[in-house]
Amino acid sequence: MSMLEVKDLVVSYGAIKALKGISFSVEQGEVITLIGSNGAGKTTTLHSISNLIKKESGSILFEGEDITNLSADKIVNRGLIQVPEGRRVFANMSVRENIEMGAYLRKDKEQIKKDMEWCYELFPRLKERLSQMSGTLSGGEQQMLAMARALMSKPRLLLLDEPSMGLAPILVDEIFNIVQKISKAGTTILLVEQNAFKALSIANRAYILETGSIAKGGNAADLANDDAVRKAYLGG
Incomplete structure (x- = not known):
């Protein structure tokens, strides 16, 4: 049983289909990354898991339990914690x-x-x-x-949304080192990140989102060495 299973997730904003039936899984202890350009549906995916936005169809299972329609506060109680894009500190x-x-x-x-x-x-x-x-x-x-x-x-699964956005390169390195330490200490991580190079360097597996669909998925190291991926996301 996967820790998190997302099945056939569909989300629309009005007439625009933001997610077109995506499916993926996260195993306990993994760092999984979702990479893709702006507007690919990465943040929408995290918001759907946390139930911060309405889903059209599909299901989300966390530790074997259906949380598709569970309220956001109950999802937090289960140990599924999101660090939002743009930080949002008090x-x-x-x-x-x-x-x-x-x-x-x-x-x-x-x-x-x-x-x-x-x-x-x-x-x-x-x-x-x-x-x-x-x-x-x-x-x-x-x-x-x-x-x-x-x-x-005490997250069981930590959802990280664009932790390196807008940061100086030296700080990006620091943040990614910390993400690795959090992972080594036993927290499972689902990372959404525009810096594909850094994300692939610390993840076990990765999924590439393109306009609401998963274009590719697999071992992060393999994807980092994939010519098409390098060309599209890693600047050659």
């Missing part, structure tokens, strides 16, 4: 308060403390800025904060 709250917000559904106080310490290890920049207002952080720091907040929810 700007008027401190870094510490944002991180604590991630754990608001949890009761295990001792483990929460340990998880906060782990977040500070993963994101030392945040540890230096705990009392700073989150809205005053740089883009890269806000991305780290959004990820730290999500990790405090």
Whole structure:
């Protein structure tokens, strides 16, 4: 049984079919990436899984349970946590308060403390800025904060939407190193990313989305060496 199974997912925005019946799976412990150009349907796929947008048809199974029509808050309760594109931190709250917000559904106080310490290890920049207002952080720091907040929810499956968007190359490397550490610590990851080269370098498997359909899927290393993929997404 796959951890996540998306079957024949169809989503429309008015007359436009954003997703045309896509199917894919995520196994426990994997890093899976969805790559594709702008408007290919990557973010729509994540929003459909989190039930933030209405699906026309298709089904989504998480750990064997049908979550297709489960409300977004119940999906979060199951341990399926999304880090949205554009970061969306609580700007008027401190870094510490944002991180604590991630754990608001949890009761295990001792483990929460340990998880906060782990977040500070993963994101030392945040540890230096705990009392700073989150809205005053740089883009890269806000991305780290959004990820730290999500990790405090104890995700079983972490959905990452464009974590490198708008970041300087040195920060992109840092974010991807952190994604690898999160994966090694046992969290399964579904990554949507425009930086196909970086995404393929850390993923186990990848699916290429083109205008709402999966054009190709397979082992990430194989796709990174595929001539057609290199030409379309990796700049030759």
